[in-house]
Amino acid sequence: MANLFSSYVAASALSSAYQLGLLDELSEKGEVPLLGHSGQRLDVNVLRTIYRTLHWAQVVEIKDGELVIPGARFEEAYAARGYFYWLVKGCGELFSIAPDVTHEDQRTGDFYHRDMRAVAVGSRHIGEEEVEKLFDKVLADVQVGKVADLGCGSGQRLIRIVGNHPHAHGVGVDISKAAVQLATESVGEAGLSRQISVLQGNALALEALPEFADVDTITCVFMGHDFWPYESCVNTLRELRKAFPAAKRLFICDVVRTTDLPGPDTTIFTLGFEAVHALMGDYLPTYDQWQEAFTEGGWECRATHPTTTPPNGYLFELVPASAE
Secondary structure (H helix, E strand, C coil): CHHHHHHHHHHHHHHHHHHHHHHHHHHHHEEEEEECCCCCCCCCHHHHHHHHHHHHHCCEECCCCCEEEEECHHHHHHCCHHHHHHHHHHCHHHCHHHHHHCHHHHHCCCCCCCCCCHHHHHHHHHHHHHHHHHHHHCCCCCCCCEEECCCCCCCHHHHHHHHHHHCCCCEEECCCCHHHHHHHHHHCCCCCCCCEEECCHHHHHHHHHHHHHHEEEEEEEEHHHHCHHHHHHHHHHHHHHHCCHHHHHHEEEEEECCCCCCCCCCEEEEEEEHHHHHHHHCCCCCCHHHHHHHCCEEEEEEEEEEECCCCCCCEEEEEEECCC
């Protein structure tokens, strides 16, 4: 029980260390002073507590009470930082209100809050190790004229796809104002404001806007479960064909619901992902349920690519069912 309790604190410390830049600095420099951090004024007691907690978790090692160096688990923790930031900073409030929102009469209206900027940043880190490389691979031989990214988050996917296809244009869509602002900033910093636009909108209720008329490629990563339950998903898939009349392909990448009981081999993301969406009231489909919805929604699944990062993830390559 002591380890279980301390693990909760360590998850928070890891998320904080990422946001404060402590993990990046240690990764770059190899060692940092225990109570010093370049460019920031940080409370020394909080900073010491973060490092001591990460020392307990073997993410860092404190030497001689003055110096911090990478610990035995640093590389693994650094690679997984997106999961922790998504969980703690992005979704942490959900766990604190879990006993309250278990009551059905408290699950109405805007009954929860998530930090969508943190969710977008965390999701970017989760996807960049495997998912984004997979997108680059499947799109390498595809002629992309204009791509629409539904739930564009930080905008990095659009930036990369347009960068890989110099004559392409892009449009990002996200329901979160914070994510739209973040993506717009990222696009501007990349010098692609003339090629990429970002709109605030609900992917479940898109109209056939002028910006969508010439889109030939649609991408949707880590938000396909928002299409569900089943009837809603089928309807959304059908409406996407109307909103994007020139679409030749749709790529949906998402994590599917597991059906086995969790145990010692349960992967890092699984419990958190399923718990968060249960608390929010989102239905998570299984792999087979996705396949049924594709068919009824008017899309043909041409290929399926499983992922290990995130675990239980799949990239589905879809084309309109009437396409030859």
